[in-house]
Amino acid sequence: MAQQAVDVSDKIKLELYRLLCKTRMTEERIIALYRQGQIAGGVYTSRGVEATTVGAAYALEAQDYLFPIHRDLGAHLAKGQSVLNIFLQYLGKGNSLTKGKESGLHASDTSLNIIGNISHLGAMIPVAVGAGLGKAMQGEKVVALNFIGEGGSNIGDFHEGLNFAAVQNAPFVLVIENNQYAYSTPYHTGNRCEKLSDRAIGYGISGYQIDGTDVLAVYSVVKEAIERARNGGGPTLIECISMRMIGHSAHDDASYVDKDLLKSWQQKDPIANLEKKLLKANLVTxxxxxxxxxxxxxxxxxxxxxxxAGPPPNPQLAYGGIYAE
Ligand SMILES: Cc1ncc(C[n+]2csc(CCOP(=O)(O)OP(=O)(O)O)c2C)c(N)n1
Known part of the structure; x- marks a missing residue:
C-alpha cells in the first residue's frame, strides 16, 4: 500500500469531513425520495465508498476534468456541484442539468468541468484520456480524472485507454473503486489477480493500491498523481479498496452479500473513522x-x-442539447 504522498492541511481535513457527511446525508435523502416514488430512475448508492469519490475529486483543481461514473455522488459534490442541482437531476425536473432527459448521476456540467458518463461502463476512459491529451497539446496544464469499478476494469476500453494514455504520456489519472462487488459478482469471480493496481506495470505507468475508506490517504495519493500528470509525468492507476455497504442500487437488497463480511467492513466506515481522528487531534469539537x-x-x-417545486420537463426541448450547435 502506498503511504500518504502529500501532506494534508488541517483546513482540508475538515473540508473533506464536511464533504463526506454531505455526500452521505444527500444520498440518504435521495433514497428516501426514491422510496416515496418521487424518482423514476435508478439510484446507485455510494455508502462505504464515499472516501474514494470525495478524496479523489477534491484533489482536482477547477480547470481539471472530472469524469465520474454511476456511483460517484461524492465526486460531483467535491468538484463543486450544488445539492440543488443533484436533487433537480434525480427528480427529472425541466430546469435540471439534463432538462429532465435523464434521472441520475450521468449528467455533465461543463461550468465545473464535470463530464457525465454514458452508461456503457469503461467507455469514458479513452474519452477522458483524449480530453487531457487535447489540453496538453494546446499547452494547457489540465488533468483528467476518471473512475472505474473493479468490474468495469475488465472491459476492453480500460486496456486500450490506459495503454494509449501511457504511450502518449497523457495527463490522466484512473481511480479504480474496488468495492468488492460488481452488482452481485464478487471480486474473485471476475478477477484472478490479487491487485488491479499491478496492471499499471503492463502499461509502464505508476500504480498504487490504497485504502479507499481513508479519505486522507486517497486525497493525498491522488493529489500527488494529479500534480505529476500536470507536470508531464504521465498517467497513474490508483486502486482504492473499499466495500459497497448497501445494494448496487436502491432497488437491490444485496441479499447475496454475506452479513458477517458487511459487519467487518463496518469497522472501516470512512466518516466515523475520520471523525475519531479529528476529535483525537483536537481539530474539531x-x-x-x-x-x-x-x-x-x-x-x-x-x-x-x-x-x-421545480418545473416538469418541457417536451419542446426533447431534442435540444443532444448535438453541438
Ligand atoms: C458494458 C456494460 N455492461 C454492463 C452494464 C450494467 N452495469 C452497470 S453497473 C454494473 C456493475 C459494475 O460493477 P463495477 O464496475 O465493479 O462498479 P460498481 O457498480 O461496483 O461501482 C453493471 C454490470 C453497463 N452499464 N455497461
Whole structure:
C-alpha cells in the first residue's frame, strides 16, 4: 500500500469531513425520495465508498476534468456541484442539468468541468484520456480524472485507454473503486489477480493500491498523481479498496452479500473513522461537528424543497442539447 504522498492541511481535513457527511446525508435523502416514488430512475448508492469519490475529486483543481461514473455522488459534490442541482437531476425536473432527459448521476456540467458518463461502463476512459491529451497539446496544464469499478476494469476500453494514455504520456489519472462487488459478482469471480493496481506495470505507468475508506490517504495519493500528470509525468492507476455497504442500487437488497463480511467492513466506515481522528487531534469539537451536521441538514432540506417545486420537463426541448450547435 502506498503511504500518504502529500501532506494534508488541517483546513482540508475538515473540508473533506464536511464533504463526506454531505455526500452521505444527500444520498440518504435521495433514497428516501426514491422510496416515496418521487424518482423514476435508478439510484446507485455510494455508502462505504464515499472516501474514494470525495478524496479523489477534491484533489482536482477547477480547470481539471472530472469524469465520474454511476456511483460517484461524492465526486460531483467535491468538484463543486450544488445539492440543488443533484436533487433537480434525480427528480427529472425541466430546469435540471439534463432538462429532465435523464434521472441520475450521468449528467455533465461543463461550468465545473464535470463530464457525465454514458452508461456503457469503461467507455469514458479513452474519452477522458483524449480530453487531457487535447489540453496538453494546446499547452494547457489540465488533468483528467476518471473512475472505474473493479468490474468495469475488465472491459476492453480500460486496456486500450490506459495503454494509449501511457504511450502518449497523457495527463490522466484512473481511480479504480474496488468495492468488492460488481452488482452481485464478487471480486474473485471476475478477477484472478490479487491487485488491479499491478496492471499499471503492463502499461509502464505508476500504480498504487490504497485504502479507499481513508479519505486522507486517497486525497493525498491522488493529489500527488494529479500534480505529476500536470507536470508531464504521465498517467497513474490508483486502486482504492473499499466495500459497497448497501445494494448496487436502491432497488437491490444485496441479499447475496454475506452479513458477517458487511459487519467487518463496518469497522472501516470512512466518516466515523475520520471523525475519531479529528476529535483525537483536537481539530474539531463534538459541538462543531453537530453544527456541521445541522447546517448540512438545512442546506439539503432547502434544496429538496426547491427542487420538488421545480418545473416538469418541457417536451419542446426533447431534442435540444443532444448535438453541438
Ligand atoms: C458494458 C456494460 N455492461 C454492463 C452494464 C450494467 N452495469 C452497470 S453497473 C454494473 C456493475 C459494475 O460493477 P463495477 O464496475 O465493479 O462498479 P460498481 O457498480 O461496483 O461501482 C453493471 C454490470 C453497463 N452499464 N455497461
Amino acid at each position: 463534538k459541538k462543531q461537528i453537530d453544527k456541521i451536521i445541522k447546517d448540512l441538514e438545512k442546506e439539503i432540506e432547502d434544496a429538496v424543497h426547491e427542487a420538488l
